[in-house]
Amino acid sequence: xxxxxxxxxxxxxxxxxxxxxxxxxxxxxxxxxxxxxxxxxxxxxxxxxxxxxxxxxxxxxxxxxxxxxxxxxxxxxxxxxxxxxxxxxxxxxxxxxxxxxxxxxxxxxxxxxxxxxxxxxxxxxxxx
Amino acid sequence: xxxxxxxxxxxxxxxxxxxxxxxxxxxxxxxxxxxxxxxxxxxxxxxxxxxxxxxxxxxxxxxxxxxxxxxxxxxxxxxxxxxxxxxxxxxxxxxxxxxxxxxxxxxxxxxxxxxxxxxxxxxxxxxxxx
Numbered sequence: 001x002x003x004x005x006x007x008x009x010x011x012x013x014x015x016x017x018x019x020x021x022x023x024x025x026x027x028x029x030x031x032x033x034x035x036x037x038x039x040x041x042x043x044x045x046x047x048x049x050x051x052x053x054x055x056x057x058x059x060x061x062x063x064x065x066x067x068x069x070x071x072x073x074x075x076x077x078x079x080x081x082x083x084x085x086x087x088x089x090x091x092x093x094x095x096x097x098x099x100x101x102x103x104x105x106x107x108x109x110x111x112x113x114x115x116x117x118x119x120x121x122x123x124x125x126x127x128x
Numbered sequence: 129x130x131x132x133x134x135x136x137x138x139x140x141x142x143x144x145x146x147x148x149x150x151x152x153x154x155x156x157x158x159x160x161x162x163x164x165x166x167x168x169x170x171x172x173x174x175x176x177x178x179x180x181x182x183x184x185x186x187x188x189x190x191x192x193x194x195x196x197x198x199x200x201x202x203x204x205x206x207x208x209x210x211x212x213x214x215x216x217x218x219x220x221x222x223x224x225x226x227x228x229x230x231x232x233x234x235x236x237x238x239x240x241x242x243x244x245x246x247x248x249x250x251x252x253x254x255x256x257x258x
Contacts, residue, residue: 007248009247009248011244011247023169023212024136024169027168027169027208027209030208030240031168031240031243031244034239034240034241034244035240035244037241038241038244038245038248040244040248123247124247124248124253125253125255126134126243126247126253126255127255127257128136128169128257
């Protein structure tokens with residue numbers, strides 16, 4: 001818990017990598033979950049392949065795919081941790097043929113300028 | 129300024145550990161404070177004492193241990209990431225029933241809360257990754 005009572009900083013977790021194929025997505029989510037206990041002002045941003053982390057219907061079982069644990073439902077659990085500010089990059093979505101309806105949680109779609117402004121406002125940016 | 133540093137990659141495989149070290153040293157030389165250096169993902173591999181790199185190049189692990197000693201730095205390795213990758217201290221080895229431990233001098237194993245705390249307590253958190 002923070003030593004200084006009541007210090008609230010703006011934390012942004014920046015995700016740029018696909019959910020499977022490397023561990024960055026999973027382990028960064030673990031930071032978000034632990035971090036939730038510190039009651040800071042948390043936002044999550046998804047850019048480039050990071051937008052895939054929020055895609056519905058991830059097939060990861062041995063029989064259907066790659067034999068790794070599907071952790072996508074954890075994004076739905078974030079709301080219960082008071083982590084509700086999720087932003088995805090518009091261009092990244094379009095480049096990958098994704099629309100808002102393809103995603104498993106409510107998000108706000110930001111263009112480049114809005115994303116830059118969001119980052120400008122942060123005290124701490126953790127990128128993985 | 130009070131800095132916190134996050135190292136997300138292991139020694140030699142990526143530049144991150146070298147860059148973090150050079151940054152830390154430069155900052156300390158200028159009189160800045162480093163609140164904590166946190167190692168996550170493969171970054172935990174910076175904390176194994178079992179590396180035997182070639183003698184004619186930098187010894188990344190030892191360099192961290194020496195810097196920590198010189199400036200009383202807090203080098204923290206994430207316990208979850210360490211467990212995944214097989215980095216243990218004596219306590220962890222006992223707890224997990226493993227027959228050896230491998231943590232390097234100057235490093236300690238702790239939770240992700242230490243990273244969040246570092247972000248809160250420092251003025252700037254700098255991330256080194258790939």
